[in-house]
Amino acid sequence: MFLVKNSNGTARRGELTTCHGTVQTPVFMPIATAGAVKTLMASEVTALGASVILGNTYHLLLRIGEERMRALGGLHKLMRHDGPILTDSGGYQVFSLSGAKLSARGGSASGGNKTDEDGVTFQSHIDGATLRLTPESSIAMQQAIGADILMQFDDVAAGDSPRERYEDAMRRSLRWAARSKIALLTTPLPSYNPPPHLFGIVQGGTHEDLRAESAKGLVDIGFDGYAIGGLSVGESRSDTFRIAKATATMLPVDKPRYFMGGGMPEEIVYYVSVGIDMFDCVLPTRNARHGMLFVWKDDPSISVRRAFELAQQGASDVDIADTLYEKMHITKSIHAEDLSPIDAWNTGAPTSQEFSRAYLHHLFKADEILGLRLATLQNLRFYLRMMEELRACI
């Protein structure tokens, strides 16, 4: 169940209820790709302020498999996460990880992948084994994981596809949306899995009319929430912003809206300002492992509000970013003797107050795993704190 509690312009402040707890939106969902938010225990992610985390069906399918996941009693138990879990459907990973990109020429086949009306045959990026996902098998795997929020299986077109490919992929995704819903309704849940939500995914590339057709088709089927898929895949940021904003207006006001796979802090602030409620992105965790930290420029209780207002006023993404953070590249020698804390403003990440930039610099230079942890804690808390402040703006 989703409740819009407040609004500010088109931005919404909501509450999404799941069987593993209530999620305050707008929300950022840290990514536990293969059953762990990289370097962290679930309890540490929760302590940073996360509620719902995201598990990747593709990775868990390849690494654990459906049968074993059922034997293990699902992901909550395995990784010791008591809060909600959202799973993607695997559609995007099949497209992005498994062999080459899907062919833009009708999407029928490309290096390692073959999409037909029934599903996708693909090669494992780990051992090259041939595997297959269909709407039904994706839902079955997501049920085995025990997700609280399941995503429909979708057909993802590459970012530079011709219009016909977007049209085909969007219409196929609609048919697969219906099949995903039927699969969920007709397949018995594992005993450990309380009744979950199912979200549809709006496709259609950067074509507003295709997005509108997709949104209408999904609403006709009826879902617990609606995701905006197929963005942040190579198109220009102005296209992403335009389509995200337009698509948000096409979706029911009483259901959560989820922007999949994006993005930088300034993007999320913008998406929130146009009424999107849920986000996931690898950037905070992946950048952390590469030594790139998001560091507050100012007290976030002030700067996030300023950024939010800039977004509402249609300011440029560069200006919004500039208000929020500096990118700190911790391996630069300028940090070698800097005894100031990693980020004094980033309260809620105790390690960012406790440890110095000099120590983090040293840990990265010496290839110490602890450095990856401290950077991950900083960046995840940055994102989660930003969401807290955004919620306070609405």
Place this chain on the structure above:
Amino acid sequence: MFLVKNSNGTARRGELTTCHGTVQTPVFMPIATAGAVKTLMASEVTALGASVILGNTYHLLLRIGEERMRALGGLHKLMRHDGPILTDSGGYQVFSLSGAKLSARGGSASGGNKTDEDGVTFQSHIDGATLRLTPESSIAMQQAIGADILMQFDDVAAGDSPRERYEDAMRRSLRWAARSKIALLTTPLPSYNPPPHLFGIVQGGTHEDLRAESAKGLVDIGFDGYAIGGLSVGESRSDTFRIAKATATMLPVDKPRYFMGGGMPEEIVYYVSVGIDMFDCVLPTRNARHGMLFVWKDDPSISVRRAFELAQQGASDVDIADTLYEKMHITKSIHAEDLSPIDAWNTGAPTSQEFSRAYLHHLFKADEILGLRLATLQNLRFYLRMMEELRACI
């Protein structure tokens, strides 16, 4: 100051006072090679029951250097460790890491290293740069680190050296011991460094008469504690045991005795039984990162006492090991669906109670960094718990 509080046979229960706190002996010191116990924060190591940790002068010299270490205010501040720190002198790393092993032919020169009466010239194992350590520069670096317990700089002979090489290295180490003590007494400490202890290192390979000469020479100079060096470097375990036991009897009863760089749990139980007080070893942390866990066979409050009694009775190391632990290779498929905790007996490592063998297996198979952490916490706690139980036996 060291106080022997109790004894059981030749085993001693002691208390070593430092300016950063009192250490209960026998003690195991986790190794923070380059300013971090691998994967862990200092506070986590303390929470496992560690008091004193070990920093490697060689690694900190290469990675940070003396001048910068002083500018940073020492290692306690950098890594946020409030307890005591012991530093080795770099002598062993110069021998083991930098280029090939020292030549056994008089020790004058070998691949990458050149030992003369004044010190050792060696190549950095990181970038091949030519560096030099002397007793004076080693002490200066250890002072810069701000160690509570410093080790003399010593000349380490390879494990298969002829007697003359051991003799030369031992006598040179004695001269370097005197120089190390003079260096500490005559060099002003950094402002952040309270007065430390200095330990001498007994050398002499597997020759009891050389060990006796070394021990006497060191006692004549006078140190706050005495280490047994140059063992666990390739000699047979019966030789190690024989020399460790013999050397312990050569050392003053009122000073701590430190076995450097050893060893497996059954070895430590044996060394404790013959009156050695301090230990360090990479095995728990390094094996953890290779997926090899020490797992209790039985309640350690019972099994450690049994192992200690076996050691006192002169039982074989195999029997002592068999009483204590199983080696669990977590990547084996037998663990893939095992939902039992990593080690139910290993209280004091909450993660070993909380997470299942199946999860740890999965994390290792999926190359998740969290797996390295959970395994490290298990193994370190195993060693630290073993020391707690050994102390309770004495």
